[in-house]
Amino acid sequence: MLTGMGIVYAFLALLVVAIKVMTAMVTRYFPETPAEFSAPVSKTTEPLIIAAVTAAVHQYRNKHSK
DSSP: OHHHHHHHHHHHHHHHHHHHHHHHHHHHHSOOOOOOOOOOSOSSOOHHHHHHHHHHHHHHHHHSOO
């Protein structure tokens, strides 16, 4: 029983070391570049779009009300 537990413990310790080594390699050779967000084309939302979304939400709520 002690041999089996020792083997499992050794395997888990080896797994932790392998994961840490792979993480270090990935962060070293493939650094994460920050995502660039583009600004929206227009700062205001068109009134027709707002009206369409409002009508769709109203229709959905009427159809699925309990």
